[in-house]
Amino acid sequence: MESVKQQIELILQKAIKDLTGLEIVPKLSHPSNQRHGDYSTNVAMILFKDKGLRIKDKKYATILKLAEAIVEKLNNSSLIINHCSQIEVWPPGFINFWLSRNYLITLMIYIIRVKEEYGKSERLGNKKILVEFAHPNTHKEFHIGHLRNIILGESICRLLEANGANVNRVNYQGDVGLHVAKALFGLLRLCHADQTQPDWASQILKNKILKRVQDDNSYQKAKFLGKAYTSGSKSYEEEKSAKAKIIVLNKKIYSKDPSILPLWGKTRQWSLDYFDSIYKRVGTQFKRLYFESEVYEAGKKIVLSHVDDGIFEKSDNAIIFDGEKFGLHKRVFITKEGNTTYEGKEMGLGHLQYKEFPFDEVLHIVGPEQAGYFRVVFKALDQIDAVFKNKEKHLSYGFVQLKQGKMSSRMGNVVSGEWLLDEAKLRIRKEFKKMDEETSEKVAVGSVKYSMLKFARESNIQFSFEDSISLEGNSGPYLQYAYARTQSVVRKSEILNSKFETNSNDQNTKLKNYKFEPEEVLLLRSLNRFQEVVMESAETFAPNLLCNYLFDLSQKFNLFYQKHKILESENRELRLALTMAVGQVIKNGLYLLGISASERM
RNA sequence: GCCCCUGUAGCUUAACGGAUAGAGCAACUCUCUUCUAAAGAGUAGGUUGUGGGUUCGAUUCCCGCCAGGGGCGCCA
Secondary structure, three states, X not given: OOOHHHHHHHHHHHHHHHHHOOOOOOXXXXXXXXXXXXXXXXXXXXXXXXXXXXXXXXXXXXXXHHHHHHHHHHOOOHHHHHHEEEEEEEOOOEEEEEEOHHHHHHHHHHHHHHHHHXXXXXXXXXXXXXXXXXXXXXXXXXXXXXXXXHHHHHHHHHHHHHOOOEEEEEEEEOOXXXXXXXXXXXXXXXXOOOOOOOOHHHHHHHOHHHHHHHOOOHHHHHHHHHHHHHHHHHHHHHOXXXXXXXXXXXXXXXXXXXXXXXXXXXXXXXXXXXXXHHHHHHOOOOOEEEEHHHHXXXXXXXXXXXXXXXXXXXXXXXXEEEHHHHOOOEEEEEOOOXXXXXXHHHHHHHXXXXXXXXXXXXXXXXXXXXXXXXHHHHHHHHHHOHHHOOOEEEEEOOOXXXXXXXOEOOOOEOOEHHHHHHHHHHHHHHHOOOOOHHHHHHHHHHHHHHHHHOOOOOOOEEEOHHHHOOOOOOOHHHHHHHHHHHHHHHHHHHHOOOOOOOOOHHHHHHHHOXXXXXXHHHHHHHHHXXXXXXXXXXXXXXXXXXXXXXHHHHHHHHHHHHHOXXXXXXXXHHHHHHHHXXXXXXXXXXXXXXXXXXXXX
16 A cells, blocks of 8 residues: 555645646655644745745745645645545645545554555565674673664664565674683683693683583573673783783684684684574574674785775785775774784675675664774775675664763673563563563563664663663553553454454444544544654664654553543444554554564553 | 764653654652553643854754764774
């Protein structure tokens, strides 16, 4: 179903052309106040000002006169007559449209019939989009910043899919580099191993502390690694000799030195197993896990092969890309130690990704601190191969900041993602003792997800458990609860044997003759907006718009529910149908946020 | 020093250049014999950091200033 908004826009465009001979693409928007109708356009004011109509044509002496002339033209269209019950002109020159009851009821029945299809469109025309997100580094903690990333990434993927894109989810993880060297060095300290022994790494593997961790669950293993990383980082910063040793260790990791390969492999796997359990818990599945360890050699080769043609250059024994030629800045791609940096690795990654998933676009969902880095890296990729031009995109999102102090895994004060999910669940179980295990997990994950998605993507989240993970008001559980209410009504109606049949003509004619309550009309009008919100959220990668919409819809439903009886009412058919349609839209919307809706709570 | 981002009610925040700046927490009043009160109704709370400019119209765009955050060659 094409949205009624687009249809009206087209007719409006044609009407304006007929009337004035001017080509303009008019846009309808939703008035913030319901009083001004379902759609509104400022096109008359734009025509008047930008196109200089007042000078050209004296017929339209004022904006209002022009707007009235446009409305008169619109009233010749049968689509307008069928879909709109009223069009008004409002100072200083808005044209406001009201959708007709007939259209709204038809839409409601359509929603009930097509179920999870409502909201989907083909507007992205099977565009191949690679979405790269999550990127936790092995040997480090999976903190709430990663959690925001993965929650955001998953929702964006679902929104793009709902708009017809062909999406592949991938994850790129740092399993080599200085942070790994720091973690392994920290491990050495935590296990009190003797670093003077050439085979210290294999000694650690037999160490009893490590053996004990080996028997722990994956969360405990990950926590242990996190502790090692923090310890190693401190040594790196505070002890000169430790720093030198870590640098040597790093070089050994890059050269796949057999003396540390087994330890590296084992601890790396600990991290990956742990990450896997989180992906499962939040409902994300990656098509492909990329690792820095598999791209750094290719990256190095690519960089070196483009020194002669001048794309990269030698400087102070390192290989750099001179972004200053493009108004950017210089960056090191290969260090003087011969290690491939993050930048250099990306050259290998880009080519590998394009080979495996020939994409129209790749979205890197990464924090804002890397904006400058990505600009340089993308420019370098462009220079090497024009195929990357305008396809690589950095989708930035804000930090998750602790109210008191900064979160840093280097300093060891991080809130882990797992802890947050568990804590949310604990509180839910405490408050709602009768709730079963499965539902409380859904509600916990939903509350955490919603709390991260309701903010604008780019804004930082000031995190504190009390404020952030709310279970009431504008929260995940509020939406889930509204959905559970709709389903409760539907269940009761089945017991009373008063099912709503979408193909019953009697019923449908009856619906159109009802006298509507204001709360019912507001709900009907709101249902229409869903398809547009899904489009807009995908277009601007902004799940928060969908959150706002769903919260608003749920509020309207709760008000309706409070004020009116559904099943014991003369308007039972309408109200039941409305309840079903609202439930369906909330469910579809929650799915796009990555939140599952429970039938009961 | 240069570059980028942010500043809205006590707190957390929303608002394609639109109409009376909209919510949620927290505070204070009310509403369960009812299809789930995890809800609903109401009261109070704002010079949208600040000073200019563009516009019929600015939280939104432009410039200055103030405050906070991030980045700027061997980390990722």
